Amino acid sequence: MLEERRLAVLQAIVSDYVATHEPVGSKALVDRHQLGVSPATIRNDMAALEEEGYITAPHTSAGRIPTDLGYRMFVDQIAQIKPLSAAERRGIDRFLFDAVDLDDIMSRTVRLLAQLTKQVAIVQYPSLSRSQVRRIELIPLNEHRLMIILIVDSGRVEQRIVECAVSIDEILLADLRERLSVAIADQPFSSVPQRVEDLEQTFAAESRPLVHAVIAAILETVMEKLDERVVLGGASNLARYNEDFPMTIQPVLEALEEQVVLLRLLGEVGTETKLSVRIGHENEVEGLSSTSIVSSHYAQESRPVASLGVIGPTNMDYANSMSTVQAVAQYVSRFLSDNELK
Amino acid sequence: MLEERRLAVLQAIVSDYVATHEPVGSKALVDRHQLGVSPATIRNDMAALEEEGYITAPHTSAGRIPTDLGYRMFVDQIAQIKPLSAAERRGIDRFLFDAVDLDDIMSRTVRLLAQLTKQVAIVQYPSLSRSQVRRIELIPLNEHRLMIILIVDSGRVEQRIVECAVSIDEILLADLRERLSVAIADQPFSSVPQRVEDLEQTFAAESRPLVHAVIAAILETVMEKLDERVVLGGASNLARYNEDFPMTIQPVLEALEEQVVLLRLLGEVGTETKLSVRIGHENEVEGLSSTSIVSSHYAQESRPVASLGVIGPTNMDYANSMSTVQAVAQYVSRFLSDNELK
DNA sequence: AGTTAGCACTCTGGCAACTGGAGTGCCAGT
């Protein structure tokens, strides 16, 4: 009974604060929610909540605002996420429907997320390490230059120009392509380095220079591009919050420019939890202690391949962000699975 | 004599204002610059300059700040751009030196520009419309799907997946590739649509479905990707200015998210002027009336192919920005020309 | 025990009044 109302009070505080962005007091609380008790009672509960660390008062005589812990409690409480409206679902559908490309899907998704949540959206490309090579091509460009193209089952295409000292023998190149193809097609990315290295040994000595150059470049590409690609959008949404809020955008903008940081923010793609929320200090990135990240991984053929999410101020609309992120992740998953390169 | 000093006064005002970001008065002016006259005299000149519209006073008793026109005059005066220091040149060199890819060059360049100027940097990929196709590949992916890869002399690679109703005949595909290659290799991009359309006619009726699908996709890609690609960086530099300045970042961030707007900002790649500066209202994009853009085109084999530049508040350090942009453009040009896909 | 009304207390945010300083324009003198 007692516990129950306290929770209701906390929820009321969070939702009011999220809506108004101003500290909320006991009076306002009983006015706007049907709590059936007087402000004085609420005050007692609020004192208790403050004691326990869920809310805090900016100064003696202001209302209360939720702490990170308070948000956390609030978020954990919304286990059952409100489904999107039919209109929203239709919107998502239409937005993604006629994407032609992986690039296209990614850029549409990021725009969609930013638009629906009014936050900054982050979308990670399907991870190479969780993919398989579908195909490899070696295209001679001129006497000493060729292009390697790796096509991955997620639809990602990685390309790399190779310069080699010896002049390129097209016959040898075709042979190399064929054998590379046999060696690594439909194999998980993680096994590629070993396989290509083994392959190098099987070539005759006189072919070695070219073969070696190509294989070295493949290895380099594989290593390099494993640091995953991300796209983001909706940065202008940051400015809206900036106005009345202590969330200085400088560190956020800086973080957004660092791929590595972004990836840390999105978090590991674990199979366990789909939807993840990091609130304020919970994410250990310097300077982002007053921002929250709502993220989810998305899957291809029910194999999780990467993450997407939004980043915003801690006082964001969690309910909406969570349901939107989840829904978009589902749609992208379905879309990817339908269009897989079989 | 008279005219000459006025100009000196204007230059002094601009450089002081750019340095301090505070209105500059007559007293401060004679202190910090050796003008050899008294404040009163300067005041007369300032009154004249205000009359002519080069400077303005925020209010009755503050110093003066330059108007857009004032900046314009200032900028036009720096016809001879100060060369970069040896250290800076070396820095640029090292930064670009081991780029392996066009993508790599572009992303390095944008980082470099942002870092050197402490502004937001914009770099446009070499324009397709000013390039030639080097090579075209058609790679079958599965029964009904193939990938078109266009390799352009600037090093740009465009790819596109094509889905076709009929199943893919590899022999026909190879033939198509060969004939496409003959038709469009080493031809300017602008002539591609006509050439591929003509080609379609030459195929036998039973081959048409596949041929048509591929050609339609090529046309689509060519049209679509003609809207050029840009990359940008250093957005966090915006935040620094925001603090003490009336330049609200919201519209700027919004503009940065719109490719089309960015391209308008960079301006047409004309052969006439290399370095271009648009100050405040001179760029007619909504909401960017207190930002300036310094841009230059860069070239490949002395053929201008695209633009790069920086965008910042009107009270930026023009001298530095201009010389940096020019230098970087030169280096990129040289680098591209050295690495051309011959 | 839990809830409520009442009350004294505290702190903020806004408003008005004031002041020092910076900067100007103008005029008369060199």
Next chain:
DNA sequence: ACTGGCACTCCAGTTGCCAGAGTGCTAACT
């Protein structure tokens, strides 16, 4: 053509003040 002097204006910062909002506590009520 330049300069010194002077009266004037306006901003930015400071102070003092008040109303309002919100709290914690205590004593009464159910």
